[in-house]
Amino acid sequence: MxxxxxxxxxxxxxxxxxxxxxxxxxxxxxxxxxxxxxxxxxxxxxxxxxxxxPAPRPERFRFIDLFAGIGGLRLGFEAIGGRCVFTSEWDRHAQATYRANFRDGPDHVFAGDIRAVGAEEIPAHDVLLAGFPCQPFSIAGVSKKNALGRAHGFACDTQGTLFFDVARIIAHHRPAAFLLENVKNLTSHDRGRTFSVIMRTLERELGYDVSWRVIDAKGFVPQHRERIFIAGVRRDLAAPVDLSQMAVPDPAAGPKLRTILHAEDGTEPRDPAYLDDAGRVLPKYTLSDKLWRYLQDYAEKHRRRGNGFGFGLAGPDDVARTLSARYYKDGSEILVPQGHGRNPRRLTPRECARLMGFERPGRADFVIPVSDTQAYRQFGNAVVVPVVEAVARHMEPTIASLAGAVSRHPAGVAAE
Incomplete structure (x- = not known):
């Protein structure tokens, strides 16, 4: 066998x-x-x-995971007893990582492109999670309709964007609560018009009490990473969530990079994809002389021009810059010095998993079934799991009190 x-x-x-x-x-x-x-x-x-x-735990509430990536939002809400009943992720490589790390029951639905899924095909749920991409809205038509005194709604304002799919699913299912995640500059994107349309849609058109907050992950992990979280509770349930009251660790007192770096002394579990037999990081993660020279020359050129562009060296006692989806190209935003005349190295995908909170240091329990290039893209696009779990725990009392409320509100009927 x-x-x-x-x-x-x-x-x-x-x-x-x-x-x-x-x-x-x-x-x-x-x-x-x-x-x-x-x-x-x-x-x-x-x-x-x-x-x-382990077999899935008894559910306290049901949620869906839209634009799921590799499941960071899901992990945060599973930690407070939620059960995922629907997942949507279009990228096949992210699908592979997601499927390798979650066990789902026969009633769980996994879909690809959410634009091809009818809202009625999605199971009933208490909470909607979505890390939707940021796109500009066309508001010319909205302005014209305003001038003509004609009514319009979110279907007009947001059509053609991926936020529209979030809105249409909320409108159909009327979940008790939702959590949306995006990049920090969502509030200023397209001169603030994108955020204005989103908030108007959620609050006025769909009838939710909404709270938002930008949270820096470096109180949780050794990485400066600011993301916006938008929480909403159906207004007729009269149980709003206030993210401004959420306790967040002091970023200045957060962990340092040594907590996620490979020990390189043979004490870590065997991980041949990233470590040699002695437990040292494989040579392939060390920058070549050509690439290291290019990055230094590039940084010097911009230094002379008075710009801040350049690589980011981060040692064990430092906090890293934001890990991006382009990290696979040259690793320039987070380079680990190695000493002894050696060029710096990239983080390994395993270290990226730790940096994003998908697993604890010293362990290798998050399966990475894809190439390094795809892994870097996935972790660079992901959420920081401990941040999501903190948001989920802040929302937990409200979610626990409202679970099942979706069944008391007819689908497709927006609250006034």
Missing amino acids: SDFSRLRRAAAVSVPEAAARLGVSKSSAYRWENGEARAPAHVLRALEKIAGM
Whole structure:
């Protein structure tokens, strides 16, 4: 029996189910199953995790995960007893990472592009989560209708943007609460018009009490990362959430980079994708002489011009810059000095998982089944999990008191 077959049976999934969960083709899965080829190490590790996953806990409330990425928002709300009943993520590489890290029951629905999903196809839920992309709205038509005295609503204001899909699902299902996440500059995007349309849609058109706050993750993880969180509670339920009252750790007293870096002394669990047999980071993460010289010259050129562009060296006692989705290109925003005349290195994807709070230092329990390039993109686009969990715990009393309220409000009827 092949290692793949043994682990697949331990995970209690069929070969097609295993292929779907791992984001691989059925033909590859059958070759591994029949011993015609050996499954890669990351595939076997993913199966080990699936086999060892505990059964889903009894649910306190149901939520959906839109623009899910690799599941950062989901992890935060699972921590307070929520059960995910619907996931939407269009990127196939992110789907592979998501599926490798979550065990879902038969009633869970996984969809691709949310634009192709009817609101009525989505299960009923108490809470909606969405890390939707930021896009400008066309307000010329809105202004014209205002001038003509004609009525308009969110379907007119937001049509053609991905926020429209969030709004139409809220309008149909009327969840008790929602949490939206975006980049800090959402408030100033398109000269503030984007945020104005979003808030008007949520508050006036859809009838929710809304609170928002920009939170810097560096009180939670060693990274300066500001993101906006927008929480809403259906107005007829009279239980608003105030994010300004949420306790946030002092950013100045947050953890330092040493808490997420590989120990490199052989004490970490074996992780051959990123470490050699002695536990040291693989040489491939060290910048080449050519790339390191280019980054230094680029930084010097902009220094002479009075600009602040350049690479970011971050040692064990520092806090890193924001990890971005472009990190795979040159790693310039977060470079780790190595000493002894060696060029600095990039973070490994495992260190990125820790930097974003997907796993604790010294452990390797978040499965990364994709290439380094895709992993860097995924973590750079992700949310910081401990921040989301803190927001979820702040919302928890309200969610617990309102769970099931969705069933008391007819779908498709907005609150006045």
